[in-house]
Amino acid sequence: MKLITAIVQDKDTNKLSNAFVKANVRATRLSTSGGFLRSGNTTFMIAIEKDRVQEVLDIIKSISQTRNQFMVPPMNLDAGIEGAAYPIEVQVGGATVFTQDIESFHQF
């Protein structure tokens, strides 16, 4: 078994959840927030058989979309007048995903 952790944008969460249900992919959702933008996002935690990992990665890739978002950098709150907060555009990725090994899996 493997654990897939996928951090996605809130706007893509329902679409991704529906795709997982259709594909019979079991998942648990966490409400999280980004360390940089401090805005809410969603983290999916998926324990799945090793041979279905690629299928799940493909679902995430097909549904999550990269978009641009304006922000006032949190860094500027600490700077002086020369650090005036100009809004900048950051690319907020469709999904940040990583996989890990699971040693044992149980359902009680």
Place this chain on the structure above:
Amino acid sequence: MKLITAIVQDKDTNKLSNAFVKANVRATRLSTSGGFLRSGNTTFMIAIEKDRVQEVLDIIKSISQTRNQFMVPPMNLDAGIEGAAYPIEVQVGGATVFTQDIESFHQF
């Protein structure tokens, strides 16, 4: 050290927390939700010595209870009139639990 992740039903959370305290099992709780039913549940994150893993699994198994819950399948919201939403009964398990290796553990 090992990491135990246990997704349990909200109704069993306080009883499980108390059992962990009694057994001196350290834990962190996350409010999560199920990908299928979309209802709230609780995820426990437990970092523990390898030789106590079975003890923790036994506590979870003894306290978490399987129960039945009615639901309107989220799938039917996307179907047409022929996908009318009939409530179905699903068995919501006591606990979904997995264990993973921890490479290093620190307390500062």
Place this chain on the structure above:
Amino acid sequence: MKLITAIVQDKDTNKLSNAFVKANVRATRLSTSGGFLRSGNTTFMIAIEKDRVQEVLDIIKSISQTRNQFMVPPMNLDAGIEGAAYPIEVQVGGATVFTQDIESFHQF
């Protein structure tokens, strides 16, 4: 790549987030709570290159502070009159941190 999970006190969260941004350490924040005190805390999830792990641990260690916190032990709620709830002081650490291996990392 490695995954660093750090459970820290809410009071240290913004300072730690700012330090991560300054150091270009990417992180996701989860609102969590302690199994013993039942009070809110914050869990940071950081996927990072293996050779930056020590740098991240050093940032966490330098910023997170141990504090004392009073509590009425949850245990006493189950005891009889002889288990009257006397407040006790517990030392709540700056941070509980563990590292794990990541098998694959993707950004879509």
